[in-house]
Amino acid sequence: MATTTLEAIRDNMISVIEALTPVSSSGAKFRVDRAVVDFGNWAEEHASSCFRRFAIKDAGGYELPECSDHQEERIRANLVVTVAYPRNQASIVGRAANRDLYDLIREDMHQIDGAIGHRMPAANYVSGQGGTRSLSKDIVEGDQTILLALEVETYFARDMT
Numbered sequence: 001m002a003t004t005t006l007e008a009i010r011d012n013m014i015s016v017i018e019a020l021t022p023v024s025s026s027g028a029k030f031r032v033d034r035a036v037v038d039f040g041n042w043a044e045e046h047a048s049s050c051f052r053r054f055a056i057k058d059a060g061g062y063e064l065p066e067c068s069d070h071q072e073e074r075i076r077a078n079l080v081v082t083v084a085y086p087r088n089q090a091s092i093v094g095r096a097a098n099r100d101l102y103d104l105i106r107e108d109m110h111q112i113d114g115a116i117g118h119r120m121p122a123a124n125y126v127s128g129q130g131g132t133r134s135l136s137k138d139i140v141e142g143d144q145t146i147l148l149a150l151e152v153e154t155y156f157a158r159d160m161t
Contacts, residue, residue, distance in 0.1 A: 003159040004128030006077050010056050012126045013079070013116045017054060020115060023107045024100075028052050030083070030108075040140070040147055043084035047144035050084035052108070057082075059151060072157050078135065081116070083108060083148040102139075105148050109137055117152055130155040 014032045022028065030052045036042040039055040059078035085105055115124060117134035125132075132154045140147040 002128040003072050003157045004126050005158065006058060006079075006154075006156070008126050009129055009154055009156060010058070010079060012124070013056055013081070016115050016124050017081070017112055020111055022052070022104075023111065024104045030054055030112075032056075039082050039084070040142065040145075043145045043147065044142050045144075047086040050086055050145060052083060052085070054081060054083040056080070071160055073160055074130070074155065074157055076153055076155050078151055078153050081112060081150045081152070083112070085146045085148070087142075087144055087146060101146065105139060105146060109148055109150065112148075112150060113137065117150065128157045130157065 014034075017030050018032060020030055022030070028051055031054070033039060033042070033053050033055050036055060039057075043050040043053065057080050059080050061078065063076050065073035065075045083105075085101060087101070113119065113134055115121075116132060118132065120132045132152050135151040135153050136149075138149045140149055
């Protein structure tokens, strides 16, 4: 059976999200930020340039393998996708900025969830990935930003040799 790594799954999810064309404000695509350690703090400090910037991190906390034959094992791991939106950016979402921004965030949430969450099409899986499901979808209020945080659990076969 094919095997993969969490890194390959994460990198594929990044590619899938970057390829999305947002429903509203479609000229502003999703852009990954791979270098920032604390993405939430970075977004707060760079609110004017954080619109639809996102990061994906390993949530840790691996469970014991579902099965193992000492050559490969089936495991679950959680990833958190965080997308940043600046507050009070009427030029981005229109005159009713706060209401429209929340509408836009919800649209983005549903679109990302459809691409990498529990409705993820098989074409978006990497070889060795068995499935993905959404665990939580949260909107986190900051002083300068609003963060969309989606946690997904993915199942995959890992090579043990």
